[in-house]
Amino acid sequence: DAGVTQSPTHLIKTRGQQVTLRCSPKSGHDTVSWYQQALGQGPQFIFQYYEEEERQRGNFPDRFSGHQFPNYSSELNVNALLLGDSALYLCASSFRDRDQPQHFGDGTRLSIL
Amino acid sequence: AQRVTQPEKLLSVFKGAPVELKCNYSYSGSPELFWYVQYSRQRLQLLLRHISRESIKGFTADLNKGETSFHLKKPFAQEEDSAMYYCALSRFQDFQKLVFGTGTRLLVSP
Numbered sequence: 738d739a740g741v742t743q744s745p746t747h748l749i750k751t752r753g754q755q756v757t758l759r760c761s762p763k764s765g766h767d768t769v770s771w772y773q774q775a776l777g778q779g780p781q782f783i784f785q786y787y788e789e790e791e792r793q794r795g796n797f798p799d800r801f802s803g804h805q806f807p808n809y810s811s812e813l814n815v816n817a818l819l820l821g822d823s824a825l826y827l828c829a830s831s832f833r834d835r836d837q838p839q840h841f842g843d844g845t846r847l848s849i850l
Numbered sequence: 851a852q853r854v855t856q857p858e859k860l861l862s863v864f865k866g867a868p869v870e871l872k873c874n875y876s877y878s879g880s881p882e883l884f885w886y887v888q889y890s891r892q893r894l895q896l897l898l899r900h901i902s903r904e905s906i907k908g909f910t911a912d913l914n915k916g917e918t919s920f921h922l923k924k925p926f927a928q929e930e931d932s933a934m935y936y937c938a939l940s941r942f943q944d945f946q947k948l949v950f951g952t953g954t955r956l957l958v959s960p
Contacts, residue, residue: 768945770948772950777952778953779953780894780948781950782949785946831946839948
């Protein structure tokens with residue numbers, strides 16, 4: 738099992754563009770959470786998907802949206818990109834049992850020019 | 851709002867020395883506290899959580915609600931402990947919605 742896989746690894750965009758990041762959860766996991774990690778900071782919670790619905794959301798604008806597919810994989814979409822959106826975007830998956838830990842992917846490094 | 855503070859960006863110790871990575875939190879309810887670790891070129895991974903009350907790789911952490919702290923300790927540091935350590939908090943009602951601190955880099959020298 739490769740664990741949580743994210744694509745692409747790196748991405749360069751310009752201001753105003755839109756981007757889609759992808760995440761495949763660890764086998765057996767049904768919950769996907771997305772985090773943004775700016776340079777020198779800890780990860781910040783964006784939102785979480787379970788049963789194809791957004792279950793929780795952090796303090797991020799509506800430009801950040803997501804989706805979960807029936808196979809539990811997930812996408813993070815960001816519209817109208819700003820320079821401040823440059824960050825490492827982490828995906829974490831888990832099973833609905835709260836005693837099970839979250840497993841993180843390697844992340845997608847997004848750079849906005 | 852919940853907040854996690856890790857006051858040290860960098861902690862440098864010699865092999866065999868004791869280690870304490872500090873973590874303070876602000877939350878009025880009953881939090882779940884975690885320590886995550888990221889070794890060089892590896893993914894962020896869970897090290898331990900307070901409800902487990904277990905020792906992982908020689909590390910322990912005790913939740914002190916009076917001081918709102920969850921410091922990570924190890925009596926004798928090893929070179930392989932060098933990594934980035936993040937303290938994180940979750941409210942019981944927020945299933946696995948983690949609030950992270952800014953992290954502390956631990957450097958263990960021979």
